[in-house]
Amino acid sequence: LDRNPSVRAYYSNEYLPVYEQELGNLTFSGRPKSKDFANDTVNTTFNSWPQHLRIRLSDEFGTRILNAAEDSLSNNYNFTRFFKGLYVTMDEVPSSSMACIYYFLLTNEYSRLTVYYHSGNSSSPQSSYKVFNVKDESGHYNVFESFNFEGTHPSLYQQVVEGDTTGGDSLLFISSLSRTASRIKIPYLDNMKSFGKRIAINKAQLVMYADTTFSDTDVLYPSVKVGLQLIDPETGALSNLIDEESNALGGAYVKADNSYVLNITRQLQEIISGGVTNKDFKLVVAGSAILGTRVVIRGPGRSEKPLKLIVAYTVLEE
Template sequence: MLRKTKLATAAWAAGWQRLLLGLSLLLVAAACSSTPGNIGVGLPSADANTGAYLVDTLTIRASTVLRDSIITSSSNLLLVGRYRDAQLGTITAKSYVTFALSGTFAPDQALVYDSLVLVLKPNTYRYGDTTKTQTLVDVHRLNSFVPTTQYGYASPKLTPMSSRVQPASVNDPAQVIVRRATRRLTTLRLRLSSALGQEMLNAGKARLLDTQEQLDARYPGLALLPGAADEAALVQFAANNTESALILYYHNPADASTVLSYSFSLSTGRHFYQAEADRSAIAGLSTLTTSLQQINSALTTQQTYIQGLLGLQTKIEIPYLVNLRSLGQNIIITSAVMTAQVPDNVRLTSSLLPPPAVLNLYTTDQANHPVNLIQSANVLSGANTIDYNAAVANLAGISQAGYEWSVLSYCQGVISGQITNNGLLLNTTAPASPERVVLGGPNRNNNRLRLRLYLISNN
């Protein structure tokens, strides 16, 4: 409910009456489609010297939006693995790579095959439980690759790959690596099947791999998949590392002690990775299947989600913001602060990285496309970023992890008519990464999404 302080002087009496009438109309409009949770709590005393008033009873709506057009083919990274997220379901990441000739490949007819090894260079990035063992990595041949004129998307729906992946693994069965994906792992050498290695050596001897076009036609690339039973962590690899390669080893029988080899390097710009989540057991989210679709927080246990790689964003709407115009022509908003917290029931396990350190805020159209990036001053740091903080005070005055930022420019723009009130999209600044955060919805008893708006009237 709204409260007021005594006016500092009798001159404020007439202005206060107009303000009270306008705010009453605003509450009536908001109450028409809101639940008691939208009405909020009482307001602290206004400043008697400035005539400033706090409104924290505006209805807020929050939804999770799916936007699956995340491009990963422009990344210098690969991602492979699978882990179970209690909030988002089981998440699986796969990578697809092609290879390039490193100079002329013209092996002599007398050479004898030794082995074929795929060398990958993991960095220190892990997402999931690194105490569990997992297969590093299950390799499959591709029968075709994505044309160079097309992007590779994180969503399998946008870049279908299942029909391009041959079902049989080409790992050497005796050399499959199953271990914990510790951050100390800096080089991964995967022994591949002798059949594939011998085939490549024979193709080289027959001069069928003289050009890049020939290599692409005969060996379009490899799929890097998690093991069928894996449920541990996502592992990131540096695709642009010069040591990453498919290395064919052989020798000359006349000099068996001398190791000979040829490296097919990873093709620059011709690799990408994908991720998908099995959300079938997650309340509400299982129905989120269409790009730009949104699902209200009332259907997802009063929670919203942000996860860049899966294309999950949080949409925030203030449907009755324009009703503030009824307070008069000279209403001035001096502060508008949005607080979003991680719910008490959502615990960040030690196996997952912290939530996104910085979020972006966009205006949106009715179809949930991001329109303009808003420079939103952080309430805690003063910087033009929305930063994750482990100590954002909740309604009970207890510190709780979350985000707090200014929406002053948006509110002013809506009131002035310069911005259409379609709402705001909150998204990670690293859309191709799997860090996620769960935020409380507007109708929770605690850790709820809330807006505090200060205004003054000069009427």
């Protein structure tokens, strides 16, 4: 990196400046889920390591660290000002069908920068190495680029880029990593207030189904969980549903029928009772900041397995 991070948090579409010189590269074919653990380890001089990515950096980079001024290496603060960090990225691929996503646990005990060096005179050099571990307090974040959704499904492009959301009646696209979410409006909930009597919501569930024509659910597994957030009509700020705060929201993927069920009983009860206003919902992938998953949901206009709200209620006697 060419600049120290100046804030504690960055959005996933923010880039920090980097030097143009490449420090190292690697072409590899990963097998992170191989059951043959023994054959997937890498034998080194010092240890036998589990599955990991190892990139050989240039000697010039290591020499720069070894030749740094003494005060630059005297403590962690000075060192992080001298060595601002690394930017690890991938080359562009010819087509989206060749792309993939790998997860690397940076805070794992094996995540590190190792500098190997020789000391002593030329006739009897002593080999040694210095390890710089990536710890929990080490700053790191991910950057994602959607490339204006070029080459995506026509309905997704129409909804996101062109702003025509009529296609959402058939298909809803939600994905993680700062890409897409869906806005759900339930405008007629307030009509239940006109019943003239008190209403008790026994159960309210937002039920939706993954459209399996877009992926093989055994290979390209849909998002394991979806979630709902409330959208403030004035500011656009997001907040949790009452059901989320009581850990009752649900939203886990059910493979048997490719469904998701979100329990919004308490939220609807408060709307009907007048305790809160009826706000739009934002449908998102749970854990979207760290998980590279997505799912295509069958919209409310589909003839089979549409997105729907199921409400069971009781009209109370006065």
